[in-house]
Amino acid sequence: MKVLLTDYLSVVTSAPSGIKRTRELVLQLAVMGKLVPQHSDDEPARELLKRIRQSIRIEVTGKVESKGRNRRRDQVEFELPSSWCWTKLKELVLKSESGWSPSCENRRREGTEWGVLKVSAVSWGRFLPEENKALPPHLAPREECEVKAGDFLISRANTAELVARSVVVEDCPPHLMMSDKIVRLVMSEFVSCHYLHIFNSSRFARTYYENSAGGTSSSMKNVSRQQILDLSVPLPPLAEQRRICEKVDELMVLCDRLEAQQSEADAAHEILVKSLLDTLTRSHDSHGFLTSWGRIKKNFDILFATEASVVLLKQTVLELALMGKLVPQYPNDEPAKDLLKRIRDERKALGVLKRPSGRIAAEGSEPFPIPKTWQWATLGDTVLSSEAGWSPACEQRPCIAGEWGVLKVSAVSGDQFKPEENKALPSTLEPRPSLEVRPQEFLIARASGSAQLVAKSVIVNECPPRLMLSDKIVRLRFSKFVNSKYLNLYNNSTFGRDYYERALSATTTMKNVSREQILNMPIALPPLSEQDRIVAKIDEVMAICDELIEQFVAANGKKIALLDCVIANG
Template sequence: MLLSNLDLLATAPGGVAHLRETILTLAVQGKLVPQDPVDEPTSVLLQEIRTEKDRLIAEGKIKQDKSLVEISDEEKPFGLPVGWEWVRALDVCALITDGDHQPPPKADMGVPFLVIGDVRTGFVALEGASRFVPESYFEGLDWGKKPCLGDVLYTTVGSFGIPIPVVQQQRFCFQRHIALFRPAVIELQSYLATALQTKLAFDQAERGATGIAQKTVPLSVLRNLLLPLPPLAEQSRIVTRVEELMRLCDALEAKGRLEAAQHAQLVSTLLGTLTASVTPEELADNWQRVAQHFDLLLDRPEAVDALEQTLLQLAVRGLLVHQDPADEPASALLARIRTEKDRLIAEGKIKRDKPLPPVTDEEKPFELPVGWEWTRMGTVVNGSEAGWSPTCIGSPRRPGHWGVLKVSAVSWGEFDATANKELPLDLAPKPEYEVRDGDFLLSRANTAELVARSVVVTTAEPRLMLSDKVIRLDVSSQMNRVFLNMVNNASHAREHYAMRASGTSSSMKNVSREVVLALPVPLPPFVEQSRIVTCVTALRRLCADLRQRLKAAQATQSHLAQALVESSNAL
């Protein structure tokens, strides 16, 4: 039943990961391949293991193992097929140890010394090793510290729970954050590595892990891991089948990545025809062609996001609503904005602004409709201010306490009042920085993608203040601030900020207020701004509704896939 529903599992969110987990679970439950009555039972294998361990003890290679706690019926999570046995990991291993606890001597070359980063992919990567130890140090290591063909390494710190089979004889050693399982019988390696990948093994390791910031799995926990052990012949069949199914999972993941890339290319191409339109009439024609593919185009949330960004681009270019020749032109609007500024300067409410240069032809990313004008952000705002940067405590603030905004409060298109940190009681709040209804807020520092994103605050919560990384723009009363917010978040603004952002980090960037105020702004007549805002608001509601429907559909698909997984596990 599982394999007959691969399409459902593979396309559900996290479906292939669930499929891998289910394959491993079925494998160690004895449900992946049929049992063969002629197989030598596991009890015989355990006798062979005991004989080999006794030999190694006699040779002084390992110590007499301490008695492990007997496995009670209450510990066994499920029943096993006839011929199988429940064992603890040390029952089937000659030893379970870890790397040298003393910092090894360093060398420019010699024997590779592996750290977790070298094995996180599940393979021994000697060619990528960045650390080495001298030959003399390696030769002085105990037998159990030198990995051999047939061993299984296992990460125990941070990204713990990754088994790494040693599939060829190579000279290397490893840090103490890596454990080593050495099966008493080399033929056990493949099945042991498979069993260590299961949720059954991981959950035990997680329960026994110590530490808070960085979890560490003690060797005592690993030695006591409870594992189901099939006959040796069946182990081979299980491993072969698991490898086949994991290759199928690899193919499904590759197919999914290819389909996602092809879909993204299709979305980019089709939406690109819309943004290439230069007149409303051409846009209408292109829209009709794109609309024929909407069922294919808008079947993923990221495609809806791309459509919404395209609508924003079209809006600020004047292509979403028709122009009305009776509208007062933008040149008259600029004159009114200038008059308002001069009055506020005369009243001492704002300082005289520095003259901004006209927008050059090189800075204009597109042509404007008749009646529009290119201007700059600084022309249509009366000033800007940043908040402060006090040392804050818990996030978010407690009810009734003052808080300071994080940049994430203005990063995602809607004002998020919960993104704040609490101001300590010994610091006096600064009411002049309190967020107000209608504020136009912009993040001066953020990730490269989100820097200078802005929002208009519809309803402000009391006792929230600006941080030094969030600036408030005093938008002219002659402007529609929601339209200006659309301009600031459109693609040409994103490019303006990306080209001028600074910062030593590859991800975190900063923009100065001068860069913000220099943003080229396509300015329509005031009444057209309102028509554009009304149109975009309605279209964004449709996008939000479509996004919600897709989310619900994905949730349903995920629930179906999970139910299928659970039913397979219960067989």
């Protein structure tokens, strides 16, 4: 097993969550007796257990208590080395006790004040004494609940992932007490608290707690003290317990080092990729662009070897397209300046009132230079009409076939239209058919709980009947002289996001932009034919990038399969 893990360590640790799962593998091997060698002169665990029982008999009442020798089979047990034996945690414990949870002040204790530990103090594998609340001065502390160095603490209430996590207290400031959700186990001198912490952190113990924990939600699970004490434990000889702890510490330090190296390498790679891509967007002429692209092309397979780097590439390609640097300009294309005049004539012919044009940056201070055939405009300059929807009090469920529904902002906040994100209109209310959403419409959310999602837009490819706009969704109808897909790309680009981040206002829970702010967004408008070429090229490049990402996902899947194989054969 050690040879297999060493041979494939670079592959295993480079898998998604590979280092995290390598840590889990180390714990698994440790508690199965496969991490360190067994020594023939070690006192067998069965003899050790006799000594522990004798110490417990002396400690408690002078006679041996029944310790539940008929072991429940609710925990997966595995074959152990001959010098090991299975036992229950309660057979290793001299005493168990929980703390006290008075009504505390909502602040951390200061100086020599007394404090009560929160469960977060013992939830992360190491003791965090700063996770406490101050005991009010009118309450007398309970000194018997004070935590001391060497204590073995375990939480009996937390999330499903963190419930029953343990720590060994290496050092503790004075005047900190356990809460009633923390259990202290006082162990026999013939067992290592650090070894029990290793086992309690392993997937074998975690599976037991997942099956034992009560509670109605994943946000708060509970285990009783008795359930903790009923944990089945593989007990090695005491000398081997100590060797296991030393080896686990050694390997965890190695994992920490690998994790730090990987993080540094990932960060450096991202900076390199971003810096080289930025040279493309900052180039001022074709010579500079081609020189920068030459550097990237020469090292493409090295630069774009991760999903994150390809995501950066997609973003840069989109920015280049919207700056006029991705597809060629043709002299026969009708200039955007003339295009805007056609749109104004179209609006006039349709009887659309002229809207005041939003202010565009003065010449020379535009966000970026654009080709001669392009024109700076506002989104509103391309719009024939805009309208928001209606938000009646709806039922707390999606509509079913035949019913009317009202779209939630989440229907238009992602990369694609999601018609299933709706609420059913009550049968007592009359629908408003004029607000029904239809295919090919351009929708934009003017409010969201996230600044990153407010004013995100979608083009509706398909839509079931009888779904209406809410008042937080705006529908824009564009002139026939613009490509709505180009405007959707621009609205969702970094240029659009930068504009909206400056424009948005916020309440405590909701970020908002007004319809007027949406219409006043500056856009770099190309000739119509070039808009079409840009949309087609973006579709082509994004498809290639998505294919690259799929290859990375497949490769990562193989790494995960290898890691699973290594763990399964532990």
